[in-house]
Amino acid sequence: MILTDLNHSKATKNHRGKIMRSIKFIHTSDWHLGYMQYHKIERLADFFKAAEKTIEIILEEKPDFVIHTGDLFHKYNPGPGIITQTIKLLDKLKTANIPIYLIRGNHDGSSARSLRLGGTALDLLSEIGSVIHLKDEVIEEEDYIIAGMGYYGTQTNGKFHELLKTDFSNLKKEPFTIMMLHCFVEGQMERIHDLSTFHVENQKQFDYIALGHFHKEWIDVSARIYCPGSIEHTSSNEWSIPDEDDYVRKRGLFVVEASPPETPEDRWEISVETKYYDTRPKKRINHRLLGTTREAVDDELISVIEENDLEGSILNFSFTSSLPLTDQAFFVSSHYEEKASKSLFTKVRIDYEGFELPSFIDESPDVAINKIISDLLKDKKKEDRNLIEKMLNSAIDHFQDVGGGEKAKLKQEDFIDNVLMTDLETLVSADETKNKEDETVKDADEEKEASNYSLDNWME
Ligand SMILES: [Mn+2]
Structure with missing residues (x-):
């Protein structure tokens, strides 16, 4: 895996003498490319425009990498035109040498369908090197560990704990460790969640739990759970953060900077800033x-x-x-x-x-x-x-x-x-x-x- 040089100023040694650098990454989610909301071609274009703005911000921010927590596509079978446009967008990151890690959302296709048909459109993108598709696995890079699990709906609890016991059991506190998930967690909504008893268990292993699926910006700092929401509004329920004239336009992504712990007892220090851009009012x-x-x-x-x-x-x-x-x-x-x-x-x-x-x-x-x-x-x-x-x-x-x-x-x-x-x-x-x-x-x-x-x- 090729990464851009990490030349941020802050660097400390961990207790084994290994140098740990600050890292910077972008967290974006739920692009829903291919969604023609209200049967309007303009809405199809809106989601691509939002993705373009997201890419623009990423290129300005020059992060070490990008994480995308699922629902890249709106349908499991995006048409050739949708896939072509998506590849063109993602190529801009490739050219800038910024890797993008991605997991399967419910809209990208079910686990069963993926098994049956030999993969999803995400696997196609992964195959040609546009994205790095994490299929319930952990990748250890030099300066960070990144784990990702696709969408499992009502099976989420069982699947997640199964993975924690196996592939995820070797995760250490250092270096910086990210867990990517596409599900609802306890606390987001009154009645619904896919993953429960989440907070206590996972703070130990993960420095940043990246969530997709919930389309609104949502953060639980104490549990280190971060959800940037979708890049465009897929439903009127998501119309939050109105401008002064009461029309809602803002959507955003997270710019995350993490500084290594000073001592082995400390945790990574995380700063999350939302960068907003305007969508259709x-x-x-x-x-x-x-x-x-x-x-x-x-x-x-x-x-x-x-x-x-x-x-x-x-x-x-x-x-x-x-x-x-x-x-x-x-x-x-x-x-x-x-x-x-x-x-x-x-x-x-x-x-x-x-x-x-x-x-x-x-x-x-x-x-x-x-x-x-x-x-x-x-x-x-x-x-x-x-x-x-x-x-x-x-x-x-x-x-x-x-x-x-x-x-x-x-x-x-x-x-x-x-x-x-x-x-x-x-x-x-x-x-x-x-x-x-x-x-x-x-x-x-x-x-x-x-x-x-x-x-x-x-x-x-
Ligand atoms: Mn979604």
Whole structure:
């Protein structure tokens, strides 16, 4: 492995007399190249532009090496054009003699698929020398050790601890040791993680635990876990760090400098700086509609949309209204989406007051769906509950094949826009009569029904 000369000033000897130099590296993650979000060619280009900016920053920073913690590609089978463009980008690092170490993310392909088909696109890149693909292994360089494990989903805990016992068991405290992972760890999100009991065990072995998979910037200094997030926003859930005008543009990478310990008892000293660059402007607009007639709400919707319609932006409007549900069925999202004519893409949602998609819907669609249902059922009058139950029954088919986050979200939106809002009006009149007849039976069965609609049974 050829490395650039490490000519940083700080160098100390370890207890065996070996000189340890400061090292500098870049941590980037989740490039998702090939993702054509919203079916827009501009979005396909946006991810490449973000990758270009990342490469530019890397070339300016002149690090010793780069680590990439997975999801280089958005799909396991990127097209020839996507691979060609990716190779061209990575060649800039090769020319500058900056190695890039990379692991397999869930989007790059599953472990099983890789075994079956003889590798992933990452292996192709590795074969031609564009990247160094770490496949659950450790590489010992002169000045650092770098370990990497691909994505294993629910198998992560077992796989990781298995590797710690075998290949990883010889890792020493020195030189600087990096562990690259593509998974959710405890503490990132309320309910979901692939890897638990992580903090205590690994501080001993690793100086820098590099994470991918979680698309937002996230650091746990005490546990030495670092996650730079994705290079572009793959979902509106990731729209954080707004600029002064409230549009979100910033994405970044980590510039890491590590100084060797002064004494064998000390740890490496790490400084992490985020270098930001701008991406396409995005904005989420939550607005409570105050209008009390259909006409007033229509005017209000259009005026809020036009106010926020920035050239080339991506807009996500979430309106709530206390208008009767029967009135709300008249507001068709696509009609209002067309009003944002300057934006690249606009999503409009008009909901019951107080009803919102859970923020973690992409990370865990099944948990999120359950939360939506329980929110819908909670605090609703018995008449509403009866209606919602009917609509849920008719929506079951829509959710049967929920797989990834984006897909689940589309299903959700489809359900809310088409099933919930459209069916409502027709159901209202029929149900008003039926409800009265069934009231006595419903009272007795209420407890039983609530448990039927916990939805654990029909969610896969
Ligand atoms: Mn990802």
